[in-house]
Amino acid sequence: MKINTIAAAILLLGCHTSVWAIDNDGLNNSLLTNPLFSDSTMTLSFKNYWKYLKEENANPKHVHNAWGQGVAVDYQSGYFADFIGFDAVYYGAVKLGASDYFNSRGVLYNNGDGNKKSNAEGFSKFGQRNIKLKYSLADAHFDARWGWQVLKNYGVISTSTRLSPTTYSGISGGVNYGGLTLRGAYVENSMDRNSPDKKQFQTNTGAKIDHLASGEVLWKSDLFDAQYGYGESANYLRRHLLFTKAEAGRTPDYWHANLRHSRVR
Numbered sequence: 001m002k003i004n005t006i007a008a009a010i011l012l013l014g015c016h017t018s019v020w021a022i023d024n025d026g027l028n029n030s031l032l033t034n035p036l037f038s039d040s041t042m043t044l045s046f047k048n049y050w051k052y053l054k055e056e057n058a059n060p061k062h063v064h065n066a067w068g069q070g071v072a073v074d075y076q077s078g079y080f081a082d083f084i085g086f087d088a089v090y091y092g093a094v095k096l097g098a099s100d101y102f103n104s105r106g107v108l109y110n111n112g113d114g115n116k117k118s119n120a121e122g123f124s125k126f127g128q129r130n131i132k133l134k135y136s137l138a139d140a141h142f143d144a145r146w147g148w149q150v151l152k153n154y155g156v157i158s159t160s161t162r163l164s165p166t167t168y169s170g171i172s173g174g175v176n177y178g179g180l181t182l183r184g185a186y187v188e189n190s191m192d193r194n195s196p197d198k199k200q201f202q203t204n205t206g207a208k209i210d211h212l213a214s215g216e217v218l219w220k221s222d223l224f225d226a227q228y229g230y231g232e233s234a235n236y237l238r239r240h241l242l243f244t245k246a247e248a249g250r251t252p253d254y255w256h257a258n259l260r261h262s263r264v265r
Helices: 005-012
Strands: 041-054 063-076 085-097 121-136 140-147 167-177 180-191 199-200 212-220 224-233 238-245 255-258
Touching: 121 167
Parallel strands: none
Antiparallel strands: 041 063, 063 085, 085 121, 121 140, 140 167, 167 180, 180 199, 180 212, 212 224, 224 238, 238 255
């Protein structure tokens, strides 16, 4: 899935050049008044995170401690021609404190071998940067993303977060019609929640995994919800999940079924 991102973006934009028409005064339909930019938002947020673990009787001298200050700058564009846009999120983290074995807490970057506290550092990265698409036809709605993104409970693929979330590089998308949703994702690399490094997926023995692929079907109604997901890591593992929930009338009684629930992390 080695695709030239710039070339594809130009191609998509070229399909909608009519929107760029400028009227006589050259202002009303200019680039800056286009919804791609006029509907955009930028959010600045801060997070302070301290994670601590002492192994008590097992290893009373082993203390896992990490403390950091995080910042996120989240830019989300509007949509050009109500069709295409882009998002980018910058994450930064500053080390405030750490002990040996700090890396098990997933807060600070481990810049070195082992778990020595001297390896603990902050990090800086654009953890999300992607092109987004949307399209509607009657009551059907389509959306997709291409690039670095968060995939939260997307089939058997999920994410976790500390000062930043785990993100993935690839394609995701779905179509929704009434109570029915179909979604899928194909990803080739990841970036850990406490690291700016791009990583290749690997087996437990260190062999490279080319990609992860996952898809799911969701149904939601007033009385019954269901989710079935399937995913695989290339030539390594296959996993399924099934969630169901039913409500009888207006009573608060629910029943749940969770069969072979497992998510790729």
